[in-house]
Each structure stands twice: as C-alpha cells, then as structure tokens.
Amino acid sequence: MIKAHGGRLVDRFASATERTQWLDQADTLPVVTMNRRETSDLEMIATGAMSPLEGFMGREDYEHVCAHGRFPGGLPWTIPITLAVDSANADDLEIGSPVALKGPDGTLHGVLELAEIYRPDKEREALQVLRTTDDAHPGVAYLRSSGDTYLGGRITLLERPHHARFESSRLDPRETRVLFKAKGWDSVAAFQTRNPIHRAHEYLQKCALELVDALLIHPIMGETKSDDIPAEVRLECYQTLLRNYYPTARVAMSILPAAMRYAGPREAVFHALVRKNYGCTHFIVGRDHAGVGGYYGTYDAHTIFQEFEALEIGITPLFFDHAFYCHSCQNMASQKTCPHDKEQHVFLSGTKIRDMLARGEELPAEFTRPEVAEILRRHYQESTADTIA
C-alpha cells in the first residue's frame, strides 16, 4: 500500500478521554468561529486526508508553501491551509493556550493548540498560489473576505461536522485503504470532479482503468461555486452512470469533503497528494484541472508536475488531453489520438450545455449518456421553473 504523504497517516481525532477533558473546559476557552472551508479543512486534517499536516499552518510553513510549493523541509505541498480571524479577535487570544474551534452553526468541532498568530501578505499569497489578484477569481474573493490574521497550531477534532447528506458515500483515508486492501486492489486511480461526468470524463476514467486495478471516483462535495451543479444532482448522475456503464467490481465512489480553491495547477498537485493519502496510486489530471475562468493555461496543471521529482510526489499523475467523440473515428478520442478536424468532434461548452438544458433540449448521446442527460435536464427545468415562480 502506498505510504501517506510524509510517511505517516495523521490521526487527530480526540480519544474518548481527551474529548471528555476538552468538553469539560470548553466553556472557559476563547472561541474562533470557522467558516465552511475552514471547518472542512479541520475535518480533512483530522482524518489524515491532508497528511502530514496536523493543524493549521504557522508562518514558516505558510510562506514556504506559498513561495515554493513545498514545506521548509522540501516535501511538496502546494496549497496553504490556514485559519483566518480578524485582528480584533486575535487580540483576545494567547499563544500557548487552547482555542475552541466552532463551526458556522456554533457547534464545537475541535481545539487548536495556538502556536502562532501572524499577519499574512494576502496579495502575495494570491499571486503565488492563485497566480492572480483579480477580485473576480473566487479564490481571491475568498482571501479578501476572510480575516486579516492567521492562527497556526495543531488541532484535535472533538466532533465531526454533521453531514446531513451523502453519509453513506463518505469514506476516510483509513477506510479507503482498508477497502483497497480487502478488494486486492494494488493500484487505484483517483478521479477528481466537481461536475457531472460526461462521455469525455468517462473515457479518461476507463483509459486509466485499463492501466490499473481499480478506479476511485472521488467527487468534491465541500464548498464550490454557486453556479456549479448542486451536489445532490451530481451524485445522482454518478450513481446512475456507475450502475449502467461501469464494472462495479473495479470501481468505487466516495465523497471528498474538501472545499474547492480554484487554484488550477497548484490545486492539481494538492488534489493528487490528498488522493495519495486515501491510498490511491494514480491520479487523473485532465485539461484545466481545478481551473476557473481563463486564469490558467489549458495544460498548466500538467506542466506543474515537472517541478517535482516523481518520488517526491509519490502518486503517479495520469495526464490526459482534451477528449471528445469523433464522428470520423466513430469513438471517443483525444487530441493526442484523433487526426480529424474539429468539425468532426462533439464538444459542448459548459455555457452551451446549460443553455440547452434550460430550454429542455436533448444533449447528444455522443456527449453525455442519456440517463445523465435526463437527470440534468430535469434539474435545469426545475431550477428554471423555480426562478420564474
């Protein structure tokens, strides 16, 4: 089984005794209220999904990760994982003392062993990690909306965030690792998605499945953009697709509770490292992975992997070109494998798909499976009806 990033799968769940002790003194602790992303990060750190992180980053880790995509010791890590507060709130906190971490709804989720309080240079963070300071970029907008002071320190999870949805599709890294071992899967390719799976995605996944023992479809169900397809609709699409078109003995689906950063290439490496922690040996990287708008080049998420040695990353990236159905080839293909003109290719932009679905039009079967098209069409028509009503 592939090792966790950094060599050890982190476990920051409180033991029963620790939990009781913390709960007994919780009322006396200063409180920091986390937003949805930070709450999700807390859970990801505790389960080991973000190994080797054991808490929110202190200044040295933060600055090194932003500047170099690595921890100070050299281990690759491309996304800063931070806890932001307003400076006024930070004044009430004392380094060396524990802080109660509550979610947006006031639930006590964990404790932070406060080791550092520091002021980040968010403009620099945006440029280094997101490659832009444009307010229209959702990652930049997030940075501007969050507190101006970061808190660093190790966390302990007392109470997992309550997930009313998809409880039966949530597996932690320890659980996927046990699953892979029980199934006898030595090599597993992970597919990250925040969208419905169309024929092009299915093609990439099945190409990968030709190379490895199994496929883990691992959709992000944490915080995404408001115009992304709702999680419930996406999950229905995935389940329908798996039931009808995938060899279920070699495919599993589980939800990744991470929040999207839309950091393009940096996030592609981050996504790969997280999947390594889940026990996956391969990671599918398509075109414009984790991108948004026109901020990143189509294949920036491929070339960034050249900045790291294969052994440093550990998990093997599988790079795929833009895929489509080709009428001349009469099958799915990619720019790498198809010699025909674009006129022969069936490809629809996200905007075009949304327009067609909103008008109740059929999506071509060469683009998306009919069962998936029907779920999306129903969703868009209900959304449109709600808007009109």
Place this chain on the structure above:
Amino acid sequence: MPDRVSIKIPRPLYNRLQRVIDGSGFSSATDFIVFVLRDLVGSLEPEASSSDLSPDELVAIRKKLENLGYL
C-alpha cells in the same frame, strides 16, 4: 556484524537456491534470502505503519464498508 539467528528451510529448497544464485553475484544462499526478505518486508511495512489500526478498528471499518455496500 549484527546479531543473526538461524532459520531452517527445507533442504531441497536450499539446493534450488544454490543453483539460482550460481553466477548471480550473491555470495551465498543466505545473502540471497536476506535480500529477498528485506525487499518483501519493505513492501509490506508501509502498509502496517501507515494505517496504525488496532484489530478492533479494522473490524469496525470492515463492518462499515460491508454495511455501506462497499464490501
């Protein structure tokens, strides 16, 4: 030299190993066996150390996976 222990293996297997290592660069069957075992154990160790699961935790996870239909 580190402490060593003796492990008994069947004579016929030992004889086969002698033939396998002939001209291979291994100076003895013992060296060859140690090399193979180190490689094998090395490939197994990360699994054990990365999960750090107790038998009870392992059973609970397997039960959950069964209940959810993964196993």
